[in-house]
Amino acid sequence: MQNSNSEYRVEMTGISKSFGVVSVLENVNLKVRPGEIHALLGENGAGKSTLVKILSGVHQKDSGKVLLDGKEITPKNTHDGQVLGISVVYQELSLVNDLSVAENIYLHKLGASKFWMNWKELINDAQELIQSLGFDIDPKAIVRDLSIVQKQVVEIAKALSEDTKVLILDEPTTVFDPTDIQKLFNNLFRLKKEGISIIYISHHLEEIFKIADSITVLKDGVDTGSMPTSEIDTDGVIRLMIGRELKDLYPERTATIGSEPIFEVRNLSGKYNLVHDVSFSVRPGEVLGIAGLGGSGRTETAKLIFGEFAKKSGELILNGEKINTKSPVQAVGHQIGFVSEDRKEEGVFLPLSIRKNISVTSFDPISDKFGFINTDVEYENVQSLIKKLNIKTPSSEVDVKNLSGGNQQKVALAKWLSIDSEVILIDEPTRGVDVGAKVEIYNLINEVAEKGVGIIVISSDMPEIMGIADRILVMHEGTIYGELSKEEFSEENILRYSIGEPLKVTV
Numbered sequence: 217m218q219n220s221n222s223e224y225r226v227e228m229t230g231i232s233k234s235f236g237v238v239s240v241l242e243n244v245n246l247k248v249r250p251g252e253i254h255a256l257l258g259e260n261g262a263g264k265s266t267l268v269k270i271l272s273g274v275h276q277k278d279s280g281k282v283l284l285d286g287k288e289i290t291p292k293n294t295h296d297g298q299v300l301g302i303s304v305v306y307q308e309l310s311l312v313n314d315l316s317v318a319e320n321i322y323l324h325k326l327g328a329s330k331f332w333m334n335w336k337e338l339i340n341d342a343q344e345l346i347q348s349l350g351f352d353i354d355p356k357a358i359v360r361d362l363s364i365v366q367k368q369v370v371e372i373a374k375a376l377s378e379d380t381k382v383l384i385l386d387e388p389t390t391v392f393d394p395t396d397i398q399k400l401f402n403n404l405f406r407l408k409k410e411g412i413s414i415i416y417i418s419h420h421l422e423e424i425f426k427i428a429d430s431i432t433v434l435k436d437g438v439d440t441g442s443m444p445t446s447e448i449d450t451d452g453v454i455r456l457m458i459g460r461e462l463k464d465l466y467p468e469r470t471a472t473i474g475s476e477p478i479f480e481v482r483n484l485s486g487k488y489n490l491v492h493d494v495s496f497s498v499r500p501g502e503v504l505g506i507a508g509l510g511g512s513g514r515t516e517t518a519k520l521i522f523g524e525f526a527k528k529s530g531e532l533i534l535n536g537e538k539i540n541t542k543s544p545v546q547a548v549g550h551q552i553g554f555v556s557e558d559r560k561e562e563g564v565f566l567p568l569s570i571r572k573n574i575s576v577t578s579f580d581p582i583s584d585k586f587g588f589i590n591t592d593v594e595y596e597n598v599q600s601l602i603k604k605l606n607i608k609t610p611s612s613e614v615d616v617k618n619l620s621g622g623n624q625q626k627v628a629l630a631k632w633l634s635i636d637s638e639v640i641l642i643d644e645p646t647r648g649v650d651v652g653a654k655v656e657i658y659n660l661i662n663e664v665a666e667k668g669v670g671i672i673v674i675s676s677d678m679p680e681i682m683g684i685a686d687r688i689l690v691m692h693e694g695t696i697y698g699e700l701s702k703e704e705f706s707e708e709n710i711l712r713y714s715i716g717e718p719l720k721v722t723v
Contacts, residue, residue, distance in 0.1 A: 222286030258434035260622030301381030466683030474500035484530030505685030553632030563628035
């Protein structure tokens with residue numbers, strides 16, 4: 217697909233960008249060859265998203281040059297970028313919920329004809345494109361009704377629906393299970409053979425070393441190094457990203473676990489049979505992990521408990537007493553918190569400030585006896601959580617929509633740490649979060665557990681769930697298929713239970 221004598225498909229040299237008085241990028245360089253998978257790494261707020269938004273036309277650079285196949289380009293908007301062959305799949309999905317899958321994929325074609333739209337052809341093309349990616353999604357389905365995994369697939373299909381020279385993927389696997397991740401990788405290798413350049417942003421370093429040809433690392437808006445993947449290891453990448461060694465990713469579990477359950481789920485089933493006959497308990501101070509493949513019912517179980525989904529049958533027992541959670545309001549009233557995997561839609565209020573997002577969960581802890589908010593107490597509470605979670609912001613009054621994805625995740629977690637929760641359900645706790653921030657979140661989970669809170673963590677990241685959990689439940693086809701004690705933790709055992717197979721018996 218290369219149409220010039222240039223060695224590089226993309227050359228970004230001396231790129232600088234500021235927003236007001238805040239410098240985001242300073243003299244950054246990025247060079248990507250045709251048919252190369254190039255990893256762009258860095259902590260949240262390092263400038264990765266800003267750099268690719270300059271390449272795709274979302275932002276305009278203050279200085280520097282951008283070349284595509286040896287020719288200087290200055291895309292003024294995303295349409296300009298798409299015409300040039302630059303497609304982006306952002307971490308935060310940008311689909312139109314009320315349109316069909318096919319309409320979302322070929323949105324650029326809608327209204328292009330002066331006469332009529334060949335809907336049959338559009339639907340068939342969408343189906344073929346999705347199937348070529350190894351997935352089966354009804355092209356006529358309304359996007360609002362899809363799972364987050366299916367929405368991510370539609371985003372990727374949408375990016376590939378045009379003549380793409382450069383494909384930018386921002387944290388594409390955060391919602392995928394191992395099988396889906398491998399499908400994505402196979403597609404990337406296929407696109408690479410076709411000469412497409414791929415810029416791959418991810419916090420999962422194990423992925424980078426499986427698929428990337430080259431790596432560029434950003435730290436605080438400066439590129440700290442570019443090199444072939446074969447010339448660096450994980451420790452080296454982490455040093456470039458955070459400027460220090462990262463010796464202990466998962467903290468030692470120090471909480472004292474109670475002998476009796478703080479929370480029990482008995483024979484829980486959902487109305488639509490996505491979850492059936494689920495039973496388990498969690499004790500004070502315990503971190504209970506729930507693993508399983510996409511569609512196994514993990515998230516649905518959490519939403520049934522939190523009252524977001526309607527229950528068909530089952531009981532919830534808190535501190536020995538039966539409780540009702542027919543709505544999230546009732547769940548919060550029983551001191552049950554829930555951090556959703558989909559922070560944009562369910563985890564935070566994007567237009568509101570950090571302060572309002574943290575305080576809105578419950579006003580009781582920050583109110584006086586007359587019901588008025590004590591602004592001093594509120595300020596101290598919010599500042600304490602910003603400091604604990606290392607939320608990168610100049611002020612608690614910054615709107616959450618202006619934060620990086622990882623810092624938005626921290627705010628989503630801070631909401632439930634601001635009240636005295638007895639049980640917290642956390643779905644994908646470090647989705648889109650860099651390695652330095654992961655440690656902060658893991659330490660905070662540990663601290664909360666030390667206070668006697670029962671914590672239920674759902675994660676598709678197997679090293680993560682093994683690193684932070686005391687026990688792991690594995691779901692398969694909507695029910696608990698098996699339980700693993702700490703001594704039984706292994707990726708093989710989790711995967712076996714995930715696909716409905718018994719563990720191997722060692723003699």
